[in-house]
Amino acid sequence: MAKIFCVANQKGGVGKTTTTVNLAAGLAQLNQRVLLVDLDPQGNATMGAGINKSKLTASIYEVLLGMSDVTTAKLRSESGRFDVLPANRELAGAEVEMVSLDNRDKRLREALSKVDADYDFILIDCPPALSLLTLNGLCAAHGVIIPMQCEYYALEGLSDLANTIKKVSANLNPDLKIVGLLRVMFDPRMTLSQQVSDQLEQHFGDKVFKTLIPRNVRLAEAPSYGIPGVVFDPASKGAQAYIAFGAEMVERIKQLDK
Numbered sequence: 001m002a003k004i005f006c007v008a009n010q011k012g013g014v015g016k017t018t019t020t021v022n023l024a025a026g027l028a029q030l031n032q033r034v035l036l037v038d039l040d041p042q043g044n045a046t047m048g049a050g051i052n053k054s055k056l057t058a059s060i061y062e063v064l065l066g067m068s069d070v071t072t073a074k075l076r077s078e079s080g081r082f083d084v085l086p087a088n089r090e091l092a093g094a095e096v097e098m099v100s101l102d103n104r105d106k107r108l109r110e111a112l113s114k115v116d117a118d119y120d121f122i123l124i125d126c127p128p129a130l131s132l133l134t135l136n137g138l139c140a141a142h143g144v145i146i147p148m149q150c151e152y153y154a155l156e157g158l159s160d161l162a163n164t165i166k167k168v169s170a171n172l173n174p175d176l177k178i179v180g181l182l183r184v185m186f187d188p189r190m191t192l193s194q195q196v197s198d199q200l201e202q203h204f205g206d207k208v209f210k211t212l213i214p215r216n217v218r219l220a221e222a223p224s225y226g227i228p229g230v231v232f233d234p235a236s237k238g239a240q241a242y243i244a245f246g247a248e249m250v251e252r253i254k255q256l257d258k
């Protein structure tokens with residue numbers, strides 16, 4: 001049975017999609033069976049995995065509305081060696097159409113329950129908003145990975161997200177918990193980055209992943225080629241960091257299972 005994780009943060013531009021795509025590819029390199037679920041209408045994770053979102057015959061939109069299933073809609077990321085449940089702009093209309101449906105906040109959970117035996121990890125890339133789509137991701141997941149930059153405003157947004165996760169856990173998904181905070185785009189030369197990083201470790205302790213993801217040009221270039229950064233330039237510092245993060249995730253799951 002797969003471990004299902006949301007990569008979520010309502011703040012935009014904090015590296016959610018970069019984290020989801022590269023964690024998926026990093027886990028695949030560790031011989032894990034991975035499904036990446038793109039829950040963002042922008043479809044950036046779909047494109048970053050090397051799939052053309054403008055040529056989809058089925059996507060997560062059809063899955064959420066019951067017109068297709070995951071097995072039919074999923075595609076293979078040949079460069080990343082993982083499966084993708086893709087998204088495109090059609091997904092933006094799904095929220096309005098789902099309002100009148102039964103179990104509107106658990107549509108994704110029901111869809112994934114039919115394939116979770118086929119994977120070790122299912123990673124959900126959530127949109128940068130606390131919307132019905134994000135709620136579907138949180139209801140389907142066992143845990144949340146929160147990528148965040150080490151800056152002041154990131155701390156403010158973190159408390160809002162933590163409160164949302166608590167409410168979802170209390171009312172809709174008792175399995176849900178914060179797996180960990182991932183410090184991304186980290187620049188050790190900036191005093192503020194180091195200060196915020198230290199504050200996170202003091203307040204959240206072992207909830208903060210040990211791996212630090214540095215600012216890295218090669219990670220930023222990789223999506224334009226439709227290749228995960230860990231495959232695009234495996235020797236880059238960013239790629240090495242995400243591979244290390246994948247290994248840390250596997251170890252953390254083993255500890256949680258004990």
